[in-house]
Amino acid sequence: MEKIAVFGGTFNPIHNGHLHLVKSFAEILQVNRALIIPTGTPPHKQVHDLAPAADRLAMCRLAVAGSNLFEIDDMEIRRGGASYTSVTLKQLKTLYPESELFLITGEDMFTTLADWHDSQTIFSLATICAAPRNKDGITHLLQYAGQLRKQGAKTIVKPVPYLPISSTMVRKAVREEKDISGLVPVAVEAYIRTNKLYLR
Numbered sequence: 001m002e003k004i005a006v007f008g009g010t011f012n013p014i015h016n017g018h019l020h021l022v023k024s025f026a027e028i029l030q031v032n033r034a035l036i037i038p039t040g041t042p043p044h045k046q047v048h049d050l051a052p053a054a055d056r057l058a059m060c061r062l063a064v065a066g067s068n069l070f071e072i073d074d075m076e077i078r079r080g081g082a083s084y085t086s087v088t089l090k091q092l093k094t095l096y097p098e099s100e101l102f103l104i105t106g107e108d109m110f111t112t113l114a115d116w117h118d119s120q121t122i123f124s125l126a127t128i129c130a131a132p133r134n135k136d137g138i139t140h141l142l143q144y145a146g147q148l149r150k151q152g153a154k155t156i157v158k159p160v161p162y163l164p165i166s167s168t169m170v171r172k173a174v175r176e177e178k179d180i181s182g183l184v185p186v187a188v189e190a191y192i193r194t195n196k197l198y199l200r
Contacts, residue, residue, distance in 0.1 A: 002099040005034040006092065006126065008076070008085060010042045010167070011056050012049075013192060014063045015184045017165035019070075024160040025104050025129050026069055034069050034104075035092070036060055039083035040076045049171055051197050053077045062187035086118035089125040101126040102156070107133045111144050114151060123153035131160035174198040 064070035076083040103126040110130035145155040
């Protein structure tokens, strides 16, 4: 059975921490492909400096260009409206009915999963994978994973080394005209500079 890692987010912009997390789980799980799916409209948070979907999609594509593992899927952007993970997983299950889906999440997202839109559908369609932000966070994640399993979820928690990078950090550095070369792929940095993103 084919294994597919699924990683969604605003990717505003995509950065090296995102790629590190997915690569790490892809190796742990031995997946056949890793789908990165940028949201159209994020339902969980309001982002005042959200770049247009076309720019976020373009940066995702640049970030993984030449990779044999990563694929970018724009289904949520094409779908329009709020991007719900449950709807996306149902669509992926229709596209890949014989595949096993693994939803990759960061610590913050993992610990709010029970409150997500139609969380039971998420639990039924994918194994939820998470990694802590620091070595102390693993205990909390494992405890929460136990709660999710009682609700029918399948979970995998691994101590993947955390890269302390966030999209907020990248945007702030751009506004302050600081170097972001260690935070995002080279092609993404060039795109941000060329298109004058995140300057205000």
